[in-house]
Each structure stands twice: as structure tokens, then as C-alpha cells.
Amino acid sequence: MPAPELPPPQSTLPEAAARFGAHVLAEAAARACDIKTVTGGPPRAPSVPAPYAVSVPAPVPDLERILRGPSGLGTAGLRLISREQLPTPPEPSAATADGRPIPGLYYHQVAEPDPVRVEEVSRRIKSWALDEVSLYPEDWEEQFDGFSVGRYMVGCHPDAPTIDHLMIATRLMVAENAVDDCYCEDHGGSPVGLGERLLLAHTALDPVYTTEEYRAPWSKSLHADAPRRAYRSAMGYFDQAASPSQSDRYRHDMARLHLGYLAEASWAQEDRVPEVWEYLAMRQFNNFRPCPTITDTVGGYELPADLHAQTAVQKVIALAGNATTIVNDLYSYTKELDAPGRHLNLPVVIAEREGLSDRDAYLKSVEVHNDLMHDFESNAAALAADCPIPTVQRFLRGVAAWVDGNHHWHQTNTYRYSLPDFW
Template identity: 70%
Template structure:
């Protein structure tokens, strides 16, 4: 508002930073071709290898989706269909280089900032500077001219957020700058709500629920009587967070399908519920148990960002595939891991701020009686476990459901996870590491 045992196949650099140089086929989704030679293709990721005996087979619901419609009147849609449902298609072999759509390997030039020693992550190439510049100019014009987001003395902080570099790193397959701007506006709007309603710039847990509810109607519009509709519409311009939510959502709806928009609204409801839980604990001066904190962080987390990866990429993961429990678990694990990244990189920033800020190392120290260093290193372990679970579950889902949109979406979420780490590592304006090594 994020010296560990390594499984076989993992490599650890001399600095202690855990990386994973191998690549899984599901991360290369050969059906996708980069839209432009100036845009890096989506990343070739390192998913955890899943033994054949552990790869899950589609359940009844997933088999029905892969099979398509059935019942009276549908047989004519499939003249070649036999009585026995077809076997799900095997993903085609990836083309051989140099035509492979895999993203280039990270450049040898060191990124700004240092990664957390021992943190399991994947390096990414530097974001396309042309796109970064275009998004940077576009998002600042939107913030100043369209939604009047911040006063003049907040300009340095807005620039230091580096949202353009963030979004270009997280969405390398976006077909246009306009698609990247969809993600950038929503990210900035979400941070405006967090800062102005919850935390840094006048935020307070007192009365937060009412403020969040009214702001949420900028995403999920009020349907009321003619008498009261104008008053509600006027309220959407009452403060910077609501102006930003309203405008960002209007742009998003120009590209998103109804199901993609509804999915995003659902995830924003989750986010707001997480805000409220944290606010309630602040009001009662309650330090949750570690598992309770992690439950809150499953809601107060980055999930709304990777969940729109298909909209930003210019395609759609069908709603029935998105709703599959296995896909929901993958998305949840990705959101949880990226949020612990935020806890870890923002640790010193939050310790220096007034009051007590809950983050995973603080909660571990309080509830498990660990010193600051041991609690921080334990939080790194929690992140690494979440990351490996995310990659193993994603690899299993890709094997069970090798549908092109599923493979591309899984890859897009993984790219977002890596881009999120890149931004935290390199944003030295906001973050610095504790002296624990």
C-alpha cells in the first residue's frame, strides 16, 4: 500500500540470489507472435518441473470446456465428432531459433538496485525505452490534465513511482502503447486510493469503509432512480481517487470484454476487503497471527494487476477457463508471491514511517518471537515457497489444459510476476534493503 535449500535444477549465483536458468515449454506459448520488432517477445520462464506422475488430468468440468457444447442441436456443429470425446490437443512444438517467440535473455548489463539475497526470482530484460518514454508522458498528461490527480508538490513522488517502467516490464506482449496505458492508469488509480484513503497522504482507517464503497461505484456503477442518479454521478468527481478510478475504468471498458471487466471488478472488491481488514486491525491495535496476515494479504495484494494481462495483451482468456479452480489457484499464488515481494522491498521504508506498519517480517517477529533479521529471512523463505508453488501449479495446469489462450495467459501472469520484482528491485527512489547480510 512484500541460504535456502535449492531443489534439483535450480541454480544459485555467487551473491546468494536464487535464479532459475531453465525454461518450461508452457512459458513459450508458440501460438503467439510478437506484434512488432520493437517489442520484446514475452518472457521464456522457468516453471518448476513437474514429474509425469504428478501432472493433473482435466476434471469433468474442464473436459466439458475443452469438448465444447453438447446436447440436442449441437452435434451439427461438429460433423467430425465421434461418440468418444476427443483427446485435448497436444501443444505444437516450439519453432527453432531464430524464429522462436521466446523473449531474449536478460541483458548482461546490471539492473539498477540490488535484488534481495536468496530471493527466488527471474531477471528480465530492460524495458523498451521508447515505450517507457511514451507511457511516461501519457500517464503524466492523464494524471494532470484529465483527472487532476495530485498537487504540484507531489510531482517528484509521482515521477519516482516510475509507473511506465513498471508496466512496460510487466506487459511486454502489449500490442500498442494504448494497451499499456490501460494498465498504467489503473495502477496509478489504485495507488491514489491506497495513499489518499488508507496511508501516506491523509489516509486513515477511520471511516475507510464508506470511502472505499463510494470509490468502488466508479468501477461498478450505481443503478438507482432518476432522482438520485445525478447526485451519484457528480460524486465521482469529488476527490482524486474517485476521479482516477472513474476515468481509468472508462478507458479499460473500451478494450475489455464484459467478462474481463466483471473479473476486474471482482478482484478490486477483494482488494478493498483486504484494505478494510488491515484498517480494522490498525484501529484495534491487533497484530494478527502469521497465517491471518497471509490471509489478509491474499486480498490486499496485486491480484487486480496480473488478472488483466489478457486485456492488456489484446486477447481474452474465456471466462469459463479463467474460473477453473486450478487457474484461480495459480492467480492467487502469483498475487500472494508478488505481494510478499512488496513487503520485503518496502520493509525499511515502512519501518521509518510513523506508527506501526504491518508487513510479513514484522508479523513473524511479533508472533514467532524472532529477531528482525531472522524474521526477514523467514519471510524470504515464505516468498520462495509461494513462487515455487505458483510455478508448479502453472506447469500442471498448462499440461492439463493446453489451450492457446490458457498457455498465453499463464505466461503473461508469470511475466507480470517477474516484472513486478524488477520494478521493486530497481526503484531505488522508493526502496532500500536492510543490512541483514
């Protein structure tokens, strides 16, 4: 049944925000409360019913960047707060100084992740990997520890209210990497037959509804290998903490990821280097998008589905995923060159398709990343100005924190990454 027609809203909001509709804003505010946590706590309702009176935590200083907007000539109008109001950035710790940032790369310095949280998340995730899902054999332990996933996730989710919330993201990150390593990459991965393996693994996230006769063998298959065991367990924990719309959103983004895996696999089977634009199209799917898109679940609240689905929100999330994934291409460049076979990354594709030297292709890739970052920040700042809803503002801060934390982890993880000698 169609919604009743409303009179034109009398609002001081910018026109773009008003276009969301008074009924959407009111409904969003009513649902913009903390969702139940993994410990089973009930949702916390807003303290007052007014459309914009949603209770959210005070912004953390290193999350303020997205509300400032981009810097540089002609961008002052995109900032929501003046430079005089900006907090002083935190001083880097000694650990932050470890690992050389890529010269010329546009990024934001962040504080070192809380070491107490890092230690506890690292302890819990290793226990989960070994005791709950039997994720890896003994000789992979050094690689698991070297990945430093606890430090990664604590740095990317500074507004997570509890360790339990951080574990939601950490299990999913480890499970996603198990699928990538075991099906696609380092530990027995192959493009041959990848579609079948990904489809069966995806059913651990998106359950199969079939007849009684065939349900049992499908259910048994979820324990067949480490990636499926990890997906099944991690998704189970996520479903306990998330709303149905958040779970469905995550499944959708994982389907995007798997589609990107398949595109890359087809190029490997054809022994073909794609055009640069084709590679970047693939990277919009085979990227980190599932991680920042769950920042509200990890933060203990929900960006309602009708707001999350807005084109402007989707564009910001996509740009964040694209920029963070090129960060991975740049920091993992030498690691991939040292691995057997040919690994596609943006510098390799640009060098091949545009006839540039390895150095010039790498430096051009830095420029591509910087352009994506500026687009992300400009679009996020414009959205923040156009849609001053507390959950939207908090979600944008969370995505920006994920972008910054992702770079910090890549820069400082010297166990995995080292830079080429191009400077």
C-alpha cells in the first residue's frame, strides 16, 4: 500500500537532506538505536522521540576528519566545522613510526591501536581459529600471528563499545582471508574450479533452503574445509549481533567480493592482463567493501536500510573500498612480485597496458589512489552536510576510521610488507 502523501516538509535542512522525506527521517530516527550486542543485551531506545534526538557517543578526535571534509584550494565549503575547531591530532607512538609510509601517498596519521584491546582480541581470535574452526595447521601459525589481525581490527574500529563487538569484525576478516588464501591464492588456491568452491562457501553465509532429503548433505558440507567452517562460524556470531537488514547487507557485499574473485580468476586462466579500467572495475568488487560496510554493527548501532541504500551512501562506501584496496596493491607489491606466478595489481596492470616502467607505473598507481581518496572525502563531506542525521554522521566517521586504520596496518605491518626501491 503506498505511503500517504505528506505536506511539503518545513525544515531548515539543506534541500538534499529534505529530499529524504520527513517520513523516512522520522522512521530512521526511531530505529537508529543500539542493536542487541553479542551478549544478548536488549536494544537501547532513543531517549526522546524527536526525529533528530538520537543519542550517539561523542566523536572521538581521530574520527573527526570526515566531518572536516577535504583540504586544499577550493574545498573550504565542503567542511562542516572550521579549522579553528579542529582537535589537535594525537602524537604518534614509537610503534606508529615503524614501517615506512609510501612517499606521496595521501593518508591520515592515526594513533596506535589500544594495546590492551589488541592483546585480548589477538588471544580470542587465535583461540577461535584453533579450537572452534580448526582453521590452519601448525606450520601456518607464524603467518597467522604475523598477520596481526587483532591490531588491524582494533585500529579500524575505534568506536567499538566492547571486545565482543570487535570480535564480530575480526572473525569475519579471518574467514574472508581463509577463503582467499585457500581457494584463490597462497595455500592451494587455483582459478580452476573456483566458481564451485566459492558458491559452496557462500552457502555458509547465505543458507540453502531445500528439501529434507538434500538438506543433510548440504549441512554436512559446511564442515568440509577450513574456509567453510570459518564462514559458517563467523556468520553465526555476526547474525547474533546484527539486525536482519545488516546481515542481508553483508551477504550482498560478500557476493560482490566473490564475483570479483571470479573475474580475476578468469584472467589468470586466460593468461591475460586486463585493461586498466577493467582491472579497476574488478577491484570495486574484489575489495575491502564488506569490512567498512559493517562498521555500524561493530559500533553497536544500525544505519537503517533505507538510508544505507541511498545512492550517495553507496557511492561513499564504494569509494572507501576502492581506495583501501589500492593501498593493499601498493603495500603488497614487492610481496606479490616475490611470489610464484604472476599476481595482478594496479602497478603491474598499468605497466603492461600503458607501456610504463615499473617505477612510473607504481607512481601513477599512487596518483590513482590519491584521486580515489579525494573523491571519497569530497563525497562523504557533501553527504554529511546534506543529510545531518546522527546515524549517518556516525556511520561516515566509522567508514573514515576504517580507511585510516587500514592504511596504518598496511604501513606498519613490516612482517608482511616492504616498499620497492623507487625513491
